[in-house]
Amino acid sequence: MSKIFLTDAPVVSNEEVANRIYRLKLRAPEFASENRPGQFINILTNPDGAPLWRRPFSIARISIDIIEIIYKAIGIGTNQMAGLQSGDAANIIGPLGNSFTVDIGERTPLLIGGGLGFAPLVVLRDYFVSRTKRPVLFIGALNADEHYYTDDPDADLNLSTDDGSLGFHGLVTEQLEQYLDEQEAGTEFMAYSCGPEPMMKAIAHICRDREIPLELSIEREMACGIGLCQGCSIEQHLPQKKFALVCKDGPIFNAMHLTFTD
Amino acid sequence: MSKIFLTDAPVVSNEEVANRIYRLKLRAPEFASENRPGQFINILTNPDGAPLWRRPFSIARISIDIIEIIYKAIGIGTNQMAGLQSGDAANIIGPLGNSFTVDIGERTPLLIGGGLGFAPLVVLRDYFVSRTKRPVLFIGALNADEHYYTDDPDADLNLSTDDGSLGFHGLVTEQLEQYLDEQEAGTEFMAYSCGPEPMMKAIAHICRDREIPLELSIEREMACGIGLCQGCSIEQHLPQKKFALVCKDGPIFNAMHLTFTD
Amino acid sequence: MADLTTNLAPLTLKNPIMPASGTFGYGDDLPDFVDISEFGGMVTKSLTGTPREGNAPPRIVETSSGMLNSIGLANIGVEKFIEEKLPVVRNKGTILIVNIAGSKMSEYCRVMELLEAESGVDGYEINVSCPNVKEGGMEFGVSEKHMKMLIRELRDITDKPIITKLSPNVTSIQAMAEAAVEAGTDILSLINTLVGARIDIEKQRPVLSTIFGGLSGPAIKPVAVAQVFKVYEAVDVPIIGIGGIANAGDVLEYLMAGASAVEIGTMNYRDPGLGPKLLPEIASWLDEQGFESISEIIGIAHE
Amino acid sequence: MADLTTNLAPLTLKNPIMPASGTFGYGDDLPDFVDISEFGGMVTKSLTGTPREGNAPPRIVETSSGMLNSIGLANIGVEKFIEEKLPVVRNKGTILIVNIAGSKMSEYCRVMELLEAESGVDGYEINVSCPNVKEGGMEFGVSEKHMKMLIRELRDITDKPIITKLSPNVTSIQAMAEAAVEAGTDILSLINTLVGARIDIEKQRPVLSTIFGGLSGPAIKPVAVAQVFKVYEAVDVPIIGIGGIANAGDVLEYLMAGASAVEIGTMNYRDPGLGPKLLPEIASWLDEQGFESISEIIGIAHE
């Protein structure tokens, strides 16, 4: 288990990278040696009042002493975060949770993100690229305005939009199926995905049919983020343990283990 | 009764005029014809959350379409207010409460403020000055840093500090007594005061001994500020009405009517 | 546009939002920016047989997302109400509900009898639950037996709708609701305030002069929603949901839990015009979801 | 510096702050920045006779200044606790209180009997008030008769201190406190959570899978302080105050209301290291006010 810190991390920058989507960089040197791809941090968005709970965000990137998250301002906590400026500090707990399987031998990594769901996959992309693997990325969004990751020379980048305003016109799942159908028989993949649950379910079906192992990054509302409240439970197939904790047993799960992908 | 407005008043300026003491100017043209000296406004310091109640502040000055309050940042609501900037708006209800007696014939107005307590007296000073009466002002504070009203060519200004760092070295009540003792017999005064209750009590005793009528501006925690909750009660001497509402029957009271001045 | 009329049999309200008792005075002395006729109904401050000064100050204090009050039923008394207030408020263009309280059964009865002789009162809300009266106002709200006795007496006096306002400070809210209905209650309203206290650590004493007060505001909303949900399953009369309502979503929550109308209390202090401001949002929510009237969502969370 | 030791006879705690049951696991699996030995005591998650998976998700939701939970006593069971956790937590340098729950009296007894055979447990907190168990865990907490039966049985099993944790969801907390003491309780802790619910207006269904959950957090503090205040006047045993504690002032409020120690629950989720961080502020407040020990302010608001 990695060491967990509670720290007031200085804000390096907090930039709007797409429509209400922000990239927040925090200085957290403690994290450098501890963080593994797929882990998250829990931010106290308002030290003086509401919301009561911290808000969890995947670590999207880490470089020496800087961690980066990508978030969308959608409610009370994330709107407070949108006001953070360099000079402020964010009280964070992390790194939290388990991590993606990265020892995948000769398999080609397939990273499939829906909307904001690409955030936790960026760090995985970095991992593979730095180990000279060329990952295949699929990122879907409603429209061009929601895309914030549109260029990557070190990966095969496939973008799609529901309205056709950027890249493939259609669902990320359709683009993924087309891609897989075009591959030579025998190519081995390892898939990772994060996004809305209906999307992840569809991807689970696609991967199951083609016997591609798949790991999902799961979101649940969290009171503590560190396994203390037992609140973030999710149903899984293990008979001896019906509920897993997303914050501690997850957020990364083998798609086959969860019941919602059935 | 004056008309009461609820309005998003644009912030004109919000300036720190002394140690944690701010002067907030709001554009509220509705108030111009309605406001009388001694009234107050009730500010929603945080439209999205805590504190639950609005916060009441005396109107310190009014000129055409601008109202001005002077407040000290001492807690949750006032600290939020300290962050207001021109371009923001403050949701206010007002003008509220009764007002000072201003028809005082030939009497000389004595305005006695302790600390922030001078705020509601400023508008009264303006009233008299504009009617070519020269009021006598007494303002006491802990030290020079707490004084924000240090110059007034149109009034007799007497400043005091507990530590002697500005003006008379001692309590405002001592300076007031010295002053009154020096006046010719027969000079008639009308006194007005606002400040900490022990100070107002002492002033009530001084005025009673000398048969000077005295009006006090009273502060109580208020849930509504408009007479609906019955929460801001204060004990008075009227046998048929034991409790008055500070927000509606006040905030201005004849010192003789209140029991705390006994 | 969706129909906001709500059936609070035997009453019909043009919309489901009323001010809660004790937070809107007698409906006559409101700031100019509030138009009482825009509410579905007006509920008065609790009236007692004789005028009451209320408890000694301090009688209010803020808490996290709420407040405590120990006003102690300060009111002008039923006679002055009839003389000075009723002539004004009965013409405000909305349903008028007079809230009645007392320390003894006979006091409740006297208030109601005097009001029965007047026109313009559409219904009575019976405050059996005010925790701030020393002489026993509380006991009706926490004892099935006493509450039944009281409501039966009042039932004999009036044919107008009786709304019994329940106290949340009981082991079984269902049992109290059943007792109230058995005794002849037409409509239930809930909740009144929760018993609470704060200590002033500077003074090392309770903040309120009465030590205990009533907790209200958004802090108590989950308790109130739970009790409305339970009462909806226990009895067959319409329910008015009360407790911590601050926005249109809160109103919808109560309706879905089983309330046919709501009262807004503490949040009026932030903005007494809040209630009617929520109506357009509620209407457009209903429209978007394809509902044609409020009645379609009442109790929908039970399905 | 003022003495923070507090007498929770028959226990003595080095300071008055403990984590509340269900918010600190078993005390073994905490983040690195929390040092359990800095707490006055450690209270475990409720343990039952057999492991429990808990209720179906969703089982938590935020509310205004609070949260609802319907965890449903998810726990590893007493046997696994004894095997895997007890050897670790009994050596943490603080008093260890094991919280016990069950659906039947026999289950509580079995848990206690198994623990009695072990060393390292300093006392038991009996959860008679968990609202999230279907089969009857609740009834002990709301019925004087059932609670007495339960506590008497447990009293026969152990000579260690029994802390009975009271439910706030009753008409008379004093009556429940008196019943618990009569049956042999050494110490009372209160409050457990208030029954509450939220409706998800999008889904038009209750948020929690169990409909009702337990409300905790700063929202409920006034209710808890009032109940502590009442129980302090009703019985003579030490009290542990619980409910919404977020800062040093809150701890002082509970002490003044009559608690000899406190447990912090929900606010641990913001910062599990919160409790010990409040101790220096409490000590310097006592110093400034001229108190030499915690004991001087316990119940001072009653004077």
Ligand SMILES: Cc1cc2nc3c(=O)[nH]c(=O)nc-3n(C[C@H](O)[C@H](O)[C@H](O)COP(=O)(O)OP(=O)(O)OC[C@H]3O[C@@H](n4cnc5c(N)ncnc54)[C@H](O)[C@@H]3O)c2cc1C
């Ligand atoms: C492990 C994990 C990693 C996450 N990573 C990211 C990320 O990299 N970028 C990102 O933008 N978001 C991420 N999220 C989601 C993020 O936590 C929520 O968007 C955030 O908590 C919303 O807070 P809010 O106060 O702004 O919204 P609220 O005002 O609380 O709610 C607005 C809406 O968001 C929903 N919501 C609230 N909290 C959560 C939650 N914890 N998870 C999911 N939905 C929620 C509510 O039900 C509501 O519909 C992650 C969540 C988890 C659990």
Ligand SMILES: Cc1cc2nc3c(=O)[nH]c(=O)nc-3n(C[C@H](O)[C@H](O)[C@H](O)COP(=O)(O)OP(=O)(O)OC[C@H]3O[C@@H](n4cnc5c(N)ncnc54)[C@H](O)[C@@H]3O)c2cc1C
């Ligand atoms: C009619 C009226 C006129 C006022 N005029 C002015 C003014 O011109 N300038 C000014 O600076 N202040 C004025 N006040 C006081 C001002 O309302 C309080 O300072 C303010 O409410 C504090 O809010 P807060 O949230 O910052 O403090 P909080 O965090 O709520 O409390 C901090 C401290 O202030 C005390 N306090 C809180 N609310 C009030 C209140 N309403 N009255 C008195 N004490 C309170 C609390 O008990 C606590 O000790 C006036 C009050 C009234 C009733």
Ligand SMILES: Cc1cc2nc3c(=O)[nH]c(=O)nc-3n(C[C@H](O)[C@H](O)[C@H](O)COP(=O)(O)O)c2cc1C
């Ligand atoms: C200051 C105050 C005074 C109240 N007075 C009364 C009253 O006179 N009669 C009554 O039945 N309820 C009274 N209540 C209770 C409210 O009507 C309502 O039931 C309660 O406050 C919960 O609603 P809320 O959370 O929206 O305030 C009062 C509440 C407050 C805050």
Ligand SMILES: Cc1cc2nc3c(=O)[nH]c(=O)nc-3n(C[C@H](O)[C@H](O)[C@H](O)COP(=O)(O)O)c2cc1C
């Ligand atoms: C998520 C959660 C789980 C809880 N589990 C238990 C439990 O297992 N046993 C118990 O006696 N109390 C349990 N409680 C109640 C707390 O111990 C405490 O009594 C209550 O939350 C009030 O304190 P607070 O407001 O500080 O949280 C739980 C509370 C929460 C929020």
Ligand code: FES
């Ligand atoms: S969020 Fe508390 S256990 Fe996962």
Ligand code: FES
């Ligand atoms: S503050 Fe509500 S009546 Fe005065």
